[in-house]
Amino acid sequence: QLQLVESGGGLVQPGGSLRLSCAASGGTLDYYVIGWFRQAPGKEREGVSCISRSGGLINYADSVKGRFIISRDNAKNTVYLQMNSLKPEDTAVYYCAAVPVIVQSMCLLGAKYVAWGQGTQVTVSS
Numbered sequence: 001q002l003q004l005v006e007s008g009g010g011l012v013q014p015g016g017s018l019r020l021s022c023a024a025s026g027g028t029l030d031y032y033v034i035g036w037f038r039q040a041p042g043k044e045r046e047g048v049s050c051i052s053r054s055g056g057l058i059n060y061a062d063s064v065k066g067r068f069i070i071s072r073d074n075a076k077n078t079v080y081l082q083m084n085s086l087k088p089e090d091t092a093v094y095y096c097a098a099v100p101v102i103v104q105s106m107c108l109l110g111a112k113y114v115a116w117g118q119g120t121q122v123t124v125s126s
């Protein structure tokens with residue numbers, strides 16, 4: 001069974017950068033579309049970015065477009081989220097999730113995903 005583990009979260013000042021990693025075990029990541037989601041206290045879960053199995057199709061939420069970059073290294077069974085120009089409103093628990101097939105236009109919606117990591121906390125504060 002596919003298991004996902006996020007890492008790379010932490011405390012960073014506004015304007016700083018972090019790179020999150022999503023490592024898989026128990027399965028091969030290149031069979032899955034991978035999404036990054038986040039949830040801040042008192043707020044609904046938000047789709048941040050998603051990447052197709054080959055990496056050729058990528059979607060970003062408007063709130064992170066131009067600042068975040070998603071990528072994948074299928075040889076390492078890992079997906080990354082490079083987060084630049086971080087803002088306090090980016091503070092949240094970040095989750096990666098996997099789904100075998102999904103319409104790319106819907107990949108920022110979490111309901112269809114079948115495997116989730118435990119999350120990593122990102123805090124942007126001075």
